[in-house]
Amino acid sequence: MKKVVFALIVLFSCIYSQEASASEKFIWDGSEIVEGQIGKMTFSKDVKVYKKVKDSGDFTSMVVKRNNYFRVYGKEVVGEHTYLWMSGGYRVQLTDLVVYKELPRDIIEKVSGSKLINGETVYVSSKGGVSIKAAPNANAKTLHRVPYQTVLIVKDFSGDYVQVRYRGHDYDFAGYVAKDYVASLPNPKTKYIKETVIASRQPNYAIHGNSGAVTLGRGQEVKTYFTTSNGLTLVTSKEGVTGFVPSTELSTKKIVNVPISILKDPTLIALNPLKGITYSRYQVIDSYASGVYNPVKENHWKGNINHSTSEVSYYKASDFTMAVTKDNIVYTIDDSTITIPFPLKVGSKIISHTEGFQKEEHVVDRMLDRYTFNNGETIENVIFAGPMSDNEKLGWNLDYSIILGKSYIQFYYDFYKQE
Incomplete structure (x- = not known):
């Protein structure tokens, strides 16, 4: 009888523990954090946010009120503009009207239960490169073979595979790679752009003549992650621009130009x-x-x-x-x-x-x-x-x-x- 009672106690304890775990809430900066969320934002004034209507190419909009907080589920760079994705397929351009706070990585990992985070930039950690597959299995069609240190954007998870977005110099596509062949970016260091420079999307493309490239201005602060064997350093800017620039174009000191009003000597x-x-x-x-x-x-x-x-x-x-x-x-x-x-x-x-x-x-x-x-x-x-x-x-x-x-x-x- 004692054994039966003990077994029931253990059983109910496990059920309670699982329910408690399932209902556990993660609070950060006064707000509950949900799976897939990467940040939160509010607005300094009422603004319109837009959503693309499927198949038609048109956009629908709604007005969001200032000082209300909204969850952010993704960040996207288009040209030299950065957009934040909200729920329901709406997005807003990151401007001075937006007050955006990015979640700490450890919070995102706790909520998602994964070391890789949906929406984050990762890199190919296998020195032999990796194949991007059409489906999440080894026998699926290979869409593209990419080399070591290629950067990818996490879109979703499927067993031992992660769905990623690959951004080439003039085209984008999505596919699947094995989780073991990609890794999160290492801890960054802060550096500054010496002179206006073009950042390439990938390390295996020429910097100049690259239609997928973006420009980073003189003195701009960037985070640096690693340098490739051909001397290109992966950087990200505060505006969300990610790309490779020559390591010689980076300085550990702030770049300051002081105008001269008059030169007498x-x-x-x-x-x-x-x-x-x-x-x-x-x-x-x-x-x-x-x-x-x-x-x-x-x-x-x-x-x-x-x-x-x-x-x-x-x-x-x-x-x-x-x-x-x-x-x-x-x-x-x-x-x-x-x-x-x-x-x-x-x-x-x-x-x-x-x-x-x-x-x-x-x-x-x-x-x-x-x-x-x-x-x-x-x-x-x-x-x-x-x-x-x-x-x-x-x-x-x-x-x-x-x-x-x-x-x-x-x-x-x-x-x-x-x-």
Whole structure:
């Protein structure tokens, strides 16, 4: 009899435990969290949210009231815009009107009971890559084979498989991969974009000419996860952009550009009279040139410059002088001069003149205390002059005709630098 009573006690305890577990509520930030939820949001004013009508392509909308909280079940990036998915198929663009809070990962895992989270970005952790299948089984048709470190978006779960969304450079599709071949992203580090850069959707696509790519701006804060063998780092931005950028375009320090209102001292951008000048020219009608100007006396350099085309290569002697006064700097390179007036400010006119041609005016467009170029090179006291029109850009592929800085001169495609 005692054994029967004990068995009943154990049985009812198990049933109670299961019911308690099934009815367990997860509360975070004052709200109950449900399976599939990744965050919560409210609005600073009444806004419209939209839902696509199935098959018709039209949208229906409803107005949601400010200060009411709504569950968020997914995040999607379309172009350079981020959208948050609500219940019922409605979504809203993430703007300044939206106050969005993302759930901590441990809460999502507790609610879902899975290490992978619906809607999250994962990567292929198998070094041999993985096949994306049409159905959740090994014998299903292979839709695509993707390499190690390809990024995927979790859509759903089916036994030992996870349904994912693959975003290629010009197409998207959904399929299934074995859970054991993908993993959540590692803990990120915070870094900053040095200069405006294009982020590729996948690590095996070229950064440029990629129709699925997005742009990340100079100084933008990003989270970094890992770097591939070809030097591309996976990043995500606060706006929800995910992509691969060259690791050389990332800085551990914040990128700050301070505008200069006026530059009074010519020596702040003048060349060092005791140092040599490295010269290069690129992409000018199949004409390339390079060489070094060595100082021969104060403010005077001489070089033996190599010029080459697809048909011929030769050396030519070249002369470079600099004259500095309190009113201007005049650079003379053979039969060309560049005259920079001081004090220098936005709107000032830099004059260039090549013998046999008319003088050109290059209006100063902006001035910064420092600037980092796409190659990672940072210049101090930078002056951008002669903004190019769209028609001019077609011929020169340049934004400015002159860029000057401390020990730096760019005159169209001619570059003069000092270390």
